Amino acid sequence: MSIILAFDTSCDDTSCAILGEGKKSNIVISQNFVHEAYGGIMPEQAARTHFENIDQATKEALKQAQCNIKDIDFIAVTIGPGLLPSLLVGVSYAKGLAYRYHLPIIPINHIEGHIFANFIENDIDFPFIVLVVSGAHTHLFLVENFGKYKLLGKTLDDAVGEAFDKVARILGLGYPGGPIIDKLSKNGNPYSFRIPKGLSQKNTLNFSFSGVKTYVKNLVEKSKDLSKTFICDVAASFQKACVDVLCEKTLLALKKYKISRLVLAGGVSANSLLRQQMSQLATENNLNLYLPSISLCTDNALMIAKAAQFRMDLATFDFDLIDAKASLNL
Numbered sequence: 001m002s003i004i005l006a007f008d009t010s011c012d013d014t015s016c017a018i019l020g021e022g023k024k025s026n027i028v029i030s031q032n033f034v035h036e037a038y039g040g041i042m043p044e045q046a047a048r049t050h051f052e053n054i055d056q057a058t059k060e061a062l063k064q065a066q067c068n069i070k071d072i073d074f075i076a077v078t079i080g081p082g083l084l085p086s087l088l089v090g091v092s093y094a095k096g097l098a099y100r101y102h103l104p105i106i107p108i109n110h111i112e113g114h115i116f117a118n119f120i121e122n123d124i125d126f127p128f129i130v131l132v133v134s135g136a137h138t139h140l141f142l143v144e145n146f147g148k149y150k151l152l153g154k155t156l157d158d159a160v161g162e163a164f165d166k167v168a169r170i171l172g173l174g175y176p177g178g179p180i181i182d183k184l185s186k187n188g189n190p191y192s193f194r195i196p197k198g199l200s201q202k203n204t205l206n207f208s209f210s211g212v213k214t215y216v217k218n219l220v221e222k223s224k225d226l227s228k229t230f231i232c233d234v235a236a237s238f239q240k241a242c243v244d245v246l247c248e249k250t251l252l253a254l255k256k257y258k259i260s261r262l263v264l265a266g267g268v269s270a271n272s273l274l275r276q277q278m279s280q281l282a283t284e285n286n287l288n289l290y291l292p293s294i295s296l297c298t299d300n301a302l303m304i305a306k307a308a309q310f311r312m313d314l315a316t317f318d319f320d321l322i323d324a325k326a327s328l329n330l
């Protein structure tokens, strides 16, 4: 065993974690208050804020794990996919530490991190199907083994988390939209509006969420009633349309590939209706369902450290090979 110090600065959370030899910490410094004013993420501002916070995140992660930098054996860092200015801060900082303390770096794909977040709390057998739902991804993969991923379907336009964030903006709510819509939906009627589900009923494992978002935009523009009840009803109907289609396609994939293990990953897997409907789907279809704890659904560096434990083969002292990449396939 060895101790890994990991970083994730792929988007708008500055995160540093430690994992190994009985040590564990996970520090996430959120930038939500910075981006709230814009109703979305400003990439350059996100990078500046990462730069301001990364030192503190590292110190806190070491302190929480009762570790000294000299105890560290490996550095793991998210190299992509994500916002390039944000990724560059984490990658440069990781390289700086690696030079200074002569440590190898393990480059990690952010999506692989989200998937392996599930292994922090569970031992999961292969094969399984994973639904990755985040601000940038809506992907179904068949995971045959560590590092062996088969893409089964993905969004053809917006990611589901992006749709939650955009709909929240249309409704005049804050950022990030997902948790706010989740909360407001509890006071709304999900059957108030028949929001068409993207690519539903079609024999495809791909998704589409831009139509759902446009439908809500037109609904809000045409409505004279922007009362709290209206907003909660729209939020609940929108959320239901998204969750239904996510469940529908996931079940289609499980049946097509005859898989009985299902894993959820990414920020949107924190959604209460998605967790509830997936649990029901699992019971009805006799599936083993794995859901990360809420704090491990959204971006964090502990998931990067966990993925790194399975990716030791990538460890290198050739730091020229470690580069931030905005787009990176799994």
Ligand code: KG4
Pocket: 011, 133, 134, 135, 136, 137, 160, 161, 162, 164, 165, 176, 177, 178, 179, 182, 266, 267, 268, 269, 270, 271, 272, 297, 298, 299
């Ligand atoms: O995985 P993540 O932290 O960052 C990316 O890799 O994109 O996911 C962030 C996304 C945002 O779009 C946010 O609105 C969404 O996850 N999200 C949620 C919930 N919590 C976070 N969406 C729906 N319901 C939630 N409870």
Ligand code: ZN
Pocket: 110, 114, 134, 135, 266, 267, 298, 299
């Ligand atoms: Zn993420």
